Amino acid sequence: MATITATVAITGMNAxxxxxxxxxxxxxxxxxxxxxxxxxxxxxxDALDPGLYLDEYCDASYLLPYPSSGDEAFLDAFxxxxxxxxxxxxxxxxxxxxxxxxxxxxxxxEWGIRHFLPTQEQLQLRSKDRLMELAEYAGIECPEVxxxxxxxxxxxxxxxxxxxxxVVKGLFYGAKIVKNAEQASSAFHQLAAQWGLPILVxxxxxxxxxNLTALGDGHGNMLGAVxxxxxxxxxxxxxxxxxxxxxxxxHDASAALIRAINWRGPLEVEVVRDPHGHYQLxxxxxxxPAWIYLSAGVGRNLPLTLIQLICGETPxxxxxxxxxxxxxxxxxxxxxxxxxxxxxIIDSGQHRQQDEGEL
Amino acid sequence: MIETEPTLQAAIQLPPIKTLERLAVSERxxxxxxxxxxxxxxxxxxxxxxxxxxxxxxxEDVIESLRQEYNVEPQVLERDLLEFSGMINSLLDN
Numbered sequence: 001m002a003t004i005t006a007t008v009a010i011t012g013m014n015a016x017x018x019x020x021x022x023x024x025x026x027x028x029x030x031x032x033x034x035x036x037x038x039x040x041x042x043x044x045x046d047a048l049d050p051g052l053y054l055d056e057y058c059d060a061s062y063l064l065p066y067p068s069s070g071d072e073a074f075l076d077a078f079x080x081x082x083x084x085x086x087x088x089x090x091x092x093x094x095x096x097x098x099x100x101x102x103x104x105x106x107x108x109x110e111w112g113i114r115h116f117l118p119t120q121e122q123l124q125l126r127s128k129d130r131l132m133e134l135a136e137y138a139g140i141e142c143p144e145v146x147x148x149x150x151x152x153x154x155x156x157x158x159x160x161x162x163x164x165x166x167v168v169k170g171l172f173y174g175a176k177i178v179k180n181a182e183q184a185s186s187a188f189h190q191l192a193a194q195w196g197l198p199i200l201v202x203x204x205x206x207x208x209x210x211n212l213t214a215l216g217d218g219h220g221n222m223l224g225a226v227x228x229x230x231x232x233x234x235x236x237x238x239x240x241x242x243x244x245x246x247x248x249x250x251h252d253a254s255a256a257l258i259r260a261i262n263w264r265g266p267l268e269v270e271v272v273r274d275p276h277g278h279y280q281l282x283x284x285x286x287x288x289p290a291w292i293y294l295s296a297g298v299g300r301n302l303p304l305t306l307i308q309l310i311c312g313e314t315p316x317x318x319x320x321x322x323x324x325x326x327x328x329x330x331x332x333x334x335x336x337x338x339x340x341x342x343x344x345i346i347d348s349g350q351h352r353q354q355d356e357g358e359l
Numbered sequence: 360m361i362e363t364e365p366t367l368q369a370a371i372q373l374p375p376i377k378t379l380e381r382l383a384v385s386e387r388x389x390x391x392x393x394x395x396x397x398x399x400x401x402x403x404x405x406x407x408x409x410x411x412x413x414x415x416x417x418x419e420d421v422i423e424s425l426r427q428e429y430n431v432e433p434q435v436l437e438r439d440l441l442e443f444s445g446m447i448n449s450l451l452d453n
């Protein structure tokens with residue numbers, strides 16, 4: 001396998017304990033791969049995003065303006081970083097930034113920055129408000145989802161057969177299980193303030209949570225699937241511990257979803273296995289999950305495969321699935337000199353030469 | 360006329376061999392189901408039973424080998440196996 005020396009910019013360095021972004025795990029997958037000898041540019045949105053300060057995984061780190069700031073602000077910041085770092089490959093990995101970045105791919109192409117992203121249409125087809133449509137097309141069950149623009153629904157929903165508990169969701173992020181109209185209304189306002197309208201409500205699916213991550217090659221094929229059962233959750237329902245499994249039914253259902261939309265790029269399929277043993281589709285995330293390091297743990301380093309695809313290489317065959325490999329997260333303090341934090345606040349980042357030069 | 364005690368053996372419903380075969384069973388009785396990700400532990404006797412069933416032995420074979428090993432009445436073994444079958448079925452997705 002050829003050595004890769006590309007400079008790779010990765011977003012999602014918000015490796016926070018309760019709800020981590022996937023960027024740091026992607027960087028770790030690459031940095032620990034013997035085939036990867038390139039540089040990693042960590043990109044975050046908050047000066048306290050932990051991944052920005054982990055020098056063993058990020059060769060340089062910068063802040064971007066929030067996606068809500070618009071394309072111009074993003075391009076201004078990203079262009080400046082590109083001038084300094086000469087980015088070869090870009091891996092955006094947060095749900096909220098993807099629509100804007102996919103829109104800007106012609107410009108990225110112009111700048112010579114390579115990527116492996118879905119189209120706008122593919123992004124929309126897997127969005128939370130169209131999940132039922134896609135699930136039906138792919139032949140997998142899915143709890144009913146309804147789009148809401150105001151919270152009045154929650155006071156009369158039981159009359160319409162929507163019994164509590166229900167799940168209230170933001171279009172990009174956030175999901176709260178609510179047990180009554182008061183909690184539902186509060187969740188609606190909180191999520192709407194954070195992520196905007198519409199808000200979604202989904203029937204609650206009882207069962208055990210399983211996730212699958214893989215790459216779609218853009219021609220309907222699923223590459224390198226890794227499946228995981230959540231063993232311990234954070235307060236926000238994110239996996240704190242998990243174990244790999246292999247279930248042909250989940251594999252086939254996910255392959256059908258990818259085939260249905262010719263998905264291109266990384267993705268995560270979230271399902272619940274109900275008491276009857278049926279999978280209920282909960283979400284499809286258009287990116288690697290925060291637990292993607294588990295893929296390296298089972299010999300299917302999907303971020304590395306992604307880079308190989310981007311570089312036009314044919315990835316090697318994946319080893320057979322390896323059920324029974326666990327991960328357990330841990331919280332640890334990273335000591336950060338104040339000048340590094342200052343550089344993040346004042347300069348939105350710090351350029352580091354190979355010999356640790358400064359901006 | 361002598362009345363025979365109804366056998367419990369007919370009531371013992373063990374998981375299908377396909378389900379049992381997929382289980383990863385350690386020497387110390389730790390069991391991992393690679394399809395569901397569930398895990399549980401077995402005591403020494405449970406381990407003997409699962410190992411025997413994974414080797415495609417019949418229930419009669421299992422009862423006979425346990426009887427020889429532990430020197431207990433077949434009725435007692437059948438009762439224990441009935442309880443075991445209920446437990447193992449509740450732990451596994453068949």
